[in-house]
Amino acid sequence: MKLSAAFALLADLRFAIQAAFMPTLSAIFRSPSLLVHPREVSRIFMSHVWKVFGNGVDESGRAVKQSLIPGNACGVVLDLGAGHGHTLLYLDSSKVTKYVALEPNQLMHGEIRTLAASKGFTEGTGTLLILPYGAEDISLITSALGGSHTVDTIISILTICSIPEPERTIATLVEQVLKPGGTLLFYEHVLSHRPDVAWWQRFWTPIWKRAFDGCCLDRPTHLWIANMDVWAESEVWGKDGEEEEHLFWHRVGRFVKKA
Template identity: 40%
Template sequence: MCNDHTHNPTSHNKMTLSDKYGIIWDMLTALKISLLPTLFALLQSPSLLFSPRKVQGLLMANIWANGFGDGVNDSNRDLKTRIITPNAKGVVLDVGAGHGHTIRFLDKSKVTKYVALEPNVSMHPRIYEEAGTQRFDSVVCVLTLCSVPDVHRAAKTLHSVLKEGGV
């Protein structure tokens, strides 16, 4: 799900201008929605300038919080509803949870516990906001494996934390 574009072999020669240069628009939009909040945070805490990873995390959190997260979530709503809602049950591990958008697709009558795993600590407050206050029955991993250097190893690790019969 890292790429929203579907491959249609009959139309590969009909690439539009927005297909070719859409990434530039996306980058400009990301900068537009995240720059001011990030600069404001830097003004409030100038010592962040000595922690580039924290600034990067803050920038990403602002990108997701100010538009991209909800937009990506909405663009895949039907697919997530078909895959996640009927299958996630018991204790659910959400790998690369972002701001916890997956919570919206969980059937609360079938899920007993939700565990969000997100390496970007700047995204944690929104996870807590979405969620409220070992081994897993279900693992959800949306828009994550595309940014992992060793997908095979990551998939094996995810499979290893599933209970027998888990999904």
């Protein structure tokens, strides 16, 4: 792997620190008790990072999401790690009855609510539900949704990289939350199949995840999902034009659960 590719993420790391360090420091000065709550500090930092990065990250994956989401998402849609709700830009409102945004960082809920309203999804009409939970909070999710097997479509866009116990969490979500015959859609950066790229992904992950709220570069998410013995249909493909010598190597997937 070329060193220029191996160190390319340093520019993004520097940009993130420039965008979020001072606002986060100001928040700590205003509320010093945050120092004993590092998880909250991380979320404050990430909320400022995403204000700068969010639209650009969405734009870079626009073609992939246009091909993945509108034709496959329907019914009750659960968006894992919704961020600012960019997935709403790709939903066909004639096919989606309810948008459920799962976003543990409550500092991002305002952006979700605003974008959802512009797309016709509101809490007042029962077509929008924002849940302040992580994907691992399965019992809280099922309770808020009114029981098990209530979701027609689960969507994960660059989210499984940061959830705790990802393999177990995704398996449990599919087992307990997704309806029989329901669909899982994902677009994730994953562990590269190239040993040289994978080495650098593992090297950078301990540093990267501290700046980006737990984001790991070295998770074989696509393999975990493909190996689950619950699928009636499965399809995985790559991002058009993406070089293999890339620390953020993406896989795209569509999986249909057995009825």
